Amino acid sequence: MDRKFVMTALLYAVVGLALGIYMAASKDKGQLVTHAHIMLIGFVVTLSYALLHKLWLTNCYTTLAKAQFYVHQIGTIVLLIGLFLFFGQIVPLEQVDPILAIASITVFIGMVLMLILFIKSS
Template sequence: MDRAFIITGLAYAILGMCLGIVMAASNDHGQLVTHAHIMLAGFVVSFLYGLCHKLWLNNLCNLLAKVQFGAHQAGMVLMAVGLFLLYGKYVAPETIEPVLILSSLLVLTGMVLMAVMFIRTPAKAT
């Protein structure tokens, strides 16, 4: 799972940087919140999950790891799209809020599953 998390993290970094460049070029920073969430929850968290899987979780590829990956990625896609629609004023807040709630819960689920896997993995002898 380490490679999958790193690759998706890098994809979020590219997407977030492109959005940042578009905001700078247009002098319209209305998508700042979207940009920040893509960079932090998308890039940074995915990258850290990849490192955790590689360095401490022995690159688990069990059902729990797959569910964690799916929850985080589904949550991030919904979150990025939802925030883009909200802050771009393409959709009314009351329409998109349920999607953003679901996306937040999915990303939280991914974090809880990472904590469970990390805690359940025996510490390596040094």
Template sequence: MDRKFLLTAFGYGLLGLLLGIYMAATKNHGQLVAHAHIMLLGFVVSFIYAAVYKVWQIDGASAMAKVQYYAHQVGTVFLLLGLFLMYGRYAPANVVGPMLGVASMVVLLGFVLMKVMLIKALRSGAAPQE
């Protein structure tokens, strides 16, 4: 799972950088919120998850790990899409709002599952791998 998160992290990083370059080139920074979420939630959090899976040797083949991965990815994609639509003025906030709420809860689920798996790993005596 560490490799999946690492690859998706860099995919989000590329997308975020492209959006940032586009905003700079057009001098239109209306997508600043979407850009920040792509970089932080997409790139940084996914990268941290990759590191946690690798360093603490969390079983990436477990059912919980799979749910955690897909919860983070699905929630993040819909959250980013909603923010892009709202801040790009392609859809009003009252239409996109419910999607953002559900997507945020799905991302939260992924975060909670990561914490549960990390606690289990630490309780089982898993030490960081060097």
């Protein structure tokens, strides 16, 4: 699982940096929140999960570990798309807010699942 997390973390980093470069070049900081979330939830948290798997988790191919990976990825992708649509003024907050809420809770559940995996591994 550690390699899956590293691969997705690096993909998030590429997307986040590309968005950051675009914002700098266009002088339009409208997607700053989206950029920050891509880099933090997408890159930093996902890379942290990779390190936890590599350094501490011993049985990384359990159903719970796989579920945690997909819960985090789905929540993160939906959250980032929702933020991009909102801050790009494509979709109004009233429409995207419930999606952002569900995606945020999904990312939170992914974190709780990682905590459970870590505790079970100890």
